[in-house]
Amino acid sequence: xxxxxxxxxxxxxxxxxxxxxxxxxxxxxxxxxxxxxxxxxxxxxxxxxxxxxxxxxxxxxxxxxxxxxxxxxxxxxxxxxxxxxxxxxxxxxxxxxxxxxxxxxxxxxxxxxxxxxxxxxxxxxxxxxxxxxxxxxxxxxxxxxxxxxxxxxxxxxxxxxxxxxxxxxxxxxxxxxxxxxxxxxxxxxxxxxxxxxxxxxxxxxxxxxxxxxxxxxxxxxxxxxxxxxxxxxxxxxxxxxxxxxxxxxxxxxxxxxxxxxxxxxxxxxxxxxxxxxxxxxxxxxxxxxxxxxxxxxxxxxxxxxxxxxxxxxxxxxxxxxxxxxxxxxxxxxxxxxxxxxxxxxxxxxxxxxxxxxxxxxxxxxxxxxxxxxxxxxxxxxxxxxxxxxxxxxxxxxxxxxxxxxxxxxxxxxxxxxxxxxxxxxxxxxxxxxxxxxxxxxxxxxxxxxxxxxxxxxxxxxxxxxxxxxxxxxxxxxxxxxxxxxxxxxxxxxxxxxxxxxxxxxxxxxxxxxxxxxxxxxxxxxxxxxxxxxxxxxxxxxxxxxxxxxxxxxxxxxxxxxxxxxxxxxxxxxxxxxxxxxxxxxxxxxxxxxxxxxxxxxxxxxxxxxxxxxxxxxxxxxxxxxxxxxxxxxxxxxxxxxxxxxxxxxxxxxxxxxxxxxxxxxxxxxxxxxxxxxxxxxxxxxxxxxxxxxxxxxx
Numbered sequence: 001x002x003x004x005x006x007x008x009x010x011x012x013x014x015x016x017x018x019x020x021x022x023x024x025x026x027x028x029x030x031x032x033x034x035x036x037x038x039x040x041x042x043x044x045x046x047x048x049x050x051x052x053x054x055x056x057x058x059x060x061x062x063x064x065x066x067x068x069x070x071x072x073x074x075x076x077x078x079x080x081x082x083x084x085x086x087x088x089x090x091x092x093x094x095x096x097x098x099x100x101x102x103x104x105x106x107x108x109x110x111x112x113x114x115x116x117x118x119x120x121x122x123x124x125x126x127x128x129x130x131x132x133x134x135x136x137x138x139x140x141x142x143x144x145x146x147x148x149x150x151x152x153x154x155x156x157x158x159x160x161x162x163x164x165x166x167x168x169x170x171x172x173x174x175x176x177x178x179x180x181x182x183x184x185x186x187x188x189x190x191x192x193x194x195x196x197x198x199x200x201x202x203x204x205x206x207x208x209x210x211x212x213x214x215x216x217x218x219x220x221x222x223x224x225x226x227x228x229x230x231x232x233x234x235x236x237x238x239x240x241x242x243x244x245x246x247x248x249x250x251x252x253x254x255x256x257x258x259x260x261x262x263x264x265x266x267x268x269x270x271x272x273x274x275x276x277x278x279x280x281x282x283x284x285x286x287x288x289x290x291x292x293x294x295x296x297x298x299x300x301x302x303x304x305x306x307x308x309x310x311x312x313x314x315x316x317x318x319x320x321x322x323x324x325x326x327x328x329x330x331x332x333x334x335x336x337x338x339x340x341x342x343x344x345x346x347x348x349x350x351x352x353x354x355x356x357x358x359x360x361x362x363x364x365x366x367x368x369x370x371x372x373x374x375x376x377x378x379x380x381x382x383x384x385x386x387x388x389x390x391x392x393x394x395x396x397x398x399x400x401x402x403x404x405x406x407x408x409x410x411x412x413x414x415x416x417x418x419x420x421x422x423x424x425x426x427x428x429x430x431x432x433x434x435x436x437x438x439x440x441x442x443x444x445x446x447x448x449x450x451x452x453x454x455x456x457x458x459x460x461x462x463x464x465x466x467x468x469x470x471x472x473x474x475x476x477x478x479x480x481x482x483x484x485x486x487x488x489x490x491x492x493x494x495x496x497x498x499x500x501x502x503x504x505x506x507x508x509x510x511x512x513x514x515x516x517x518x519x520x521x522x523x524x525x526x527x528x529x530x531x532x533x534x535x536x537x538x539x540x541x542x543x544x545x546x547x548x549x550x551x552x553x554x555x556x557x558x559x560x561x562x563x564x565x566x567x568x569x570x571x572x573x574x575x576x577x578x579x580x581x582x583x584x585x586x587x588x589x590x591x592x593x594x595x596x597x598x599x600x601x602x603x604x605x606x607x608x609x610x611x612x613x614x615x616x617x618x619x620x621x622x623x624x625x626x627x628x629x630x631x632x633x634x635x636x637x638x639x640x641x642x643x644x645x646x647x648x649x650x651x652x653x654x655x656x657x658x659x660x661x662x663x664x665x666x667x668x669x670x671x672x673x674x675x676x677x678x679x680x681x682x683x684x685x686x687x688x689x690x691x692x693x694x695x696x697x698x
Contacts, residue, residue, distance in 0.1 A: 058281055059245075059257065060125070061632045065149070065191070067127040071101045072196050074237065075361065076275035076294075083121045086412045087434040088113045102128040113437050135195050137230075142194060148698040151189040153630060155691040156208065163209060163338070163679030179209035179338050179679060186212070186221070189280050189632070199229045201242075205282035209338035216343045223335065225287070229278040237301065240278045240292040246305050247274055248357040251459035252428055252466065253370040253401025253418040256286040275357075276303055282632075283335060286458075288353065304356035305372070310347035316381060318348075325349055325378040339679070350377030353456075366405040373398045374455065386498040390467065392453035397421040399454050410435045416459075424451040426466065428459060438479035445472055450497040462508055468497045485516040501536050504548055508534030522563040530555040538582040549582030553620070571595035579620035589616030591623045591639050604653035611646055614639040617671075630661045630693035643669035643685075659695040664688070 060082055068077050073096070078089050091112045096102070105123060108114050135141040166178035189203040204221035211217045227242030247255030257274060276292040288307035295302050312332035315325045325348045332345050355372025376395045382388040401418035415429035428446040446460060448469045457466035460473070471493025478486050491510040498504060510532040518524040536551040557575040564570060572594050580586040593612035600607070608628050616622045622640035628649045629635035637645070647665040654660065668686040669675070675682040 055257070055281075055283070055286055057634055058283065058632060059279075062279060062281075063125045065631065066193065066199065067125055069196050070096060070126055070128045072233070076277075079274040080277070081122055081125050083118065085113075085434070085440060086407075086414075086432050087410070087440070088118070090407060104128075113434070115437075129195075135197070137194065137197050142198075146192055146194050148696075149189075149191040149193075150696040150698075151187075151631060151693060152696075153185075153187045153633070153691065153693040155185040155689070156183055157682075157690075158688040159682055159684050159686075161676070161679060162681045162683070166679070177339060177341070177679070180215055181206075181209050181211040181217075181338060183208050187282055189282075191280065196231055198231075199278065200227065201278065201280040202226045203280045203282050205335075207336055207338065209336075216337060216346070222337050223282060225280055225282060227278040227280070235295050235297060236293075237296045238276055238292070238294040240276055241290075242278065243281070243287050243289050244276055244278050244292045244305075245274075245286060246276050246288060246292060246303075247458070248303070248359070248370045249368050249401065249403030250414065250416040250428055250430070252416040252426060252457055253399055253403075253454070254355060254357075254372050254456050255458040256288055256456060257458070276305065290353075299361050301359040301361070302356065303359075305353065307353040308350070310350050310377075312345045312347065313349040313378070314345060315348050315378070327379040327381045329381060329383050348378070351375075364407045368403045369401075370403070371398070371400040372456070386503055387500050390450040390453075390497065391465075392420075392455060397453060397455070399456075418452075418454065418457070420451075420453040422451060422453055424449050424453065426452040426454075426457075439477070441474070441476040443472075443474050446470065462491065462493055462510070463495065463499060468495050468499055470494050470496065483518050485518075487514045487516075488512070502534075502548060503537055504535070506535035506548070508532065524561045526557070526559040526561065528555075528557040528559070536581065551581045551620075552579065554578045555623075567599040567601070569595075569597045571597075573625075575623055575625075577616070577621045577623050579618060581620065587618035587621045589618065589621035589623055589639075590614065591616070591625060593625065606651040608649040609647070611644070612639070613644050615642045616640050617642065627663075627665065629663050630691055631695065633663065633691060633693070635663065635665070637665070637667070641669045642671040643667060657697045659697075661693040661695075663691040 059080075063080050063082070068080050070092075075093065078084075078093060081089070084092070088111075091114075092108075095111045102108070105119060105126075105128075108119050109116070135145040160183055161179075163179035164183050185206065185208040187203070187205040190201065192198075192200045203225045205223045206212055206217070206221045210222045213220050216222075225243045227240055227244060229241075229244075230239045231237065232239075245257045247257045251257075257277075276294050279287060281287055287309075288305060289309040290305070290307040292305045293303065312335075313325065313328040314330050314332060315328045317326040318324060319326060328349055331349070334342075336342050337346050352375045353372060355370070357368055357370045359368040360366060374397050379393070379395055381393055382391045398421045399418060401416055403414070403416035405414040406412065410433060412432040412434075413430070414432075415427065417425065417427045419425050426446075426448045428444070428448075431443040432440070433443075434440040444460060446469065448461070448463075448467050450468045452467045454466060459466060461469055462471065463469045471491060473489070473491040473493075475489035476487070480486055489510075489512050492507075493509075494505070494507045495502070496505050499506070510530075512528070512530040514526065514528040516524060516526050531552075531554045533550055533552045535548050538547050538549045555575065555577045557573065559574075560570075560572040562570040562572075573592065575591045577589045577591075578586055579589075591612065591614045593610050596607075596609045598607040598609075599605070610627065612625070614623065616639050619640060622638045624636050624638045627635040627637065627647050639645070645665060645667040648663070650660075650662045652660045666686065666688050670685070673683070673685055675684070675687055
């Protein structure tokens with residue numbers, strides 16, 4: 001298979017023309033067909049935060065499945081609504097307090113700072129049933145008004161990888177390094193809700209290669225998750241038993257949820273603490289398990305958490321008699337338990353967390369105090385290296401912090417101070433200003449000392465951990481004449497001590513710009529440029545570090561969005577990414593794709609199709625692109641190599657109670673004869689991934 005730019009462009013133009021010709025037979029629908037979460041790929045433009053993006057997508061899907069009821073929402077509930085900045089969220093809260101219940105989404109146009117584009121973005125995440133009609137918690141209402149939602153999902157990949165082929169001969173040859181389970185990933189989620197008062201969920205997951213009711217998974221699924229959540233309207237605000245996430249303030253002291261990264265045009269909100277919220281996540285990353293409680297009286301809110309769970313870990317030393325872990329070097333977040341080597345790491349270290357937050361909310365300000373302690377079942381001893389010299393070691397840590405939030409007209413000042421168990425003090429401060437709905441900006445400074453030790457801090461940063469970093473960040477967004485919208489950001493930071501991949505103190509800079517031009521109501525053009533530079537170790541052929549040098553990444557994107565009708569929309573993109581490291585020659589990768597989104601006329605069917613062509617010869621110049629997927633699914637492939645990818649997504653609603661989704665993606669390379677490595681190696685130049693999901697609503 002040979003690919004040329006001319007043929008690729010011709011193919012994309014052909015697809016666009018085909019849709020335009022067929023459009024004569026497609027009638028308009030009541031509302032345009034849009035895919036949510038597409039902007040999340042901006043988070044992952046450097047391909048260094050896949051887990052963070054996956055978590056954020058999962059949280060957005062949870063909000064879509066259980067939208068925020070504006071007529072009974074608390075301040076913490078409003079934090080769950082994405083795409084809103086601090087001023088828009090406060091204006092919405094003030095509007096609800098002054099005018100009461102919302103009966104139509106069009107009423108939100110009366111909220112200062114809201115426009116039709118923003119309302120379209122947040123519509124999937126909100127609802128507004130009458131608060132007075134929320135059913136009381138009785139056994140009769142549980143049966144009469146309770147809603148049940150069941151999701152069953154399966155996935156697989158063709159051709160089979162090396163791990164499954166070895167399973168057929170592994171026992172005879174004495175080889176234990178293979179996948180003993182079947183090549184199908186299976187998961188389910190069951191959710192019961194009674195208005196805004198009661199919610200309960202149960203979920204399970206089995207990754208491809210893991211056994212099912214056999215071997216190490218004698219209980220069926222490899223991972224189970226469950227919770228019961230009660231939300232009250234008086235003193236008891238929320239009670240969660242089971243799996244939950246928690247976070248307060250800016251996430252510096254404690255946050256097990258997601259936090260936004262650095263990029264223009266998506267969100268300028270850094271107040272990530274959403275309090276306590278239940279979750280049905282099957283990823284296991286950032287989850288707590290136990291009891292969470294939130295009570296309120298007047299302007300005060302008191303929250304407490306108690307969590308106990310066993311985590312996967314790389315054990316260094318263990319007791320020979322009992323097998324109990326004595327010390328470990330790191331936690332394992334992959335969630336895979338397929339081979340014997342992976343099973344050995346499962347649930348090796350216990351973790352007990354006890355903590356809470358006391359918050360006070362005034363008319364124009366809020367204050368919060370957060371504290372938590374963690375006790376591990378084994379000594380945490382990171383792998384000896386220069387960059388781990390100041391890392392946390394031992395079994396116990398106690399972290400305290402305070403956060404504040406002050407509003408004055410169009411200015412918001414917020415910040416958080418945090419102290420780890422060793423006495424190190426870290427802090428972050430943010431200035432948000434929004435003098436006009438057409439202009440907003442952010443100025444942020446953070447100072448995370450080398451000795452700051454906090455395993456559960458997740459806030460604004462460039463480094464992997466919230467430590468060893470100082471920096472300034474500035475971002476502005478402005479509406480220009482002729483309906484242009486310009487977003488800019490710049491981040492300048494330094495790392496006083498060595499970090500992973502850099503053996504000396506270093507610095508890093510990131511800048512970005514995005515220009516959006518809505519030519520009319522249905523056609524818009526987006527231009528985006530991202531650039532980052534930072535110091536890195538230079539490695540010669542013998543893998544001996546000689547010195548440090550600079551690594552540069554630049555990414556330029558041109559995107560065309562065209563809503564041909566309310567039933568047909570097109571998206572075309574060309575993206576070029578360049579990377580250089582030290583004295584090595586610069587490498588360039590490019591990606592080009594054409595999207596087609598369709599709504600059928602007489603049947604409830606939605607169709608998405610993408611044809612991609614890519615040539616990314618170097619690993620550092622690979623490009624990622626978000627793809628629509630099933631609910632709670634994650635699909636953001638990194639294009640590396642030279643080839644094509646075809647992706648199709650179908651969603652069919654069989655009445656009000658059944659929804660069937662199917663995702664298929666075919667990737668074919670013309671510069672390699674095998675894909676991946678190790679047990680995941682596929683001895684072919686093509687790969688087909690399939691995912692199907694059935695949703696039942698009762």
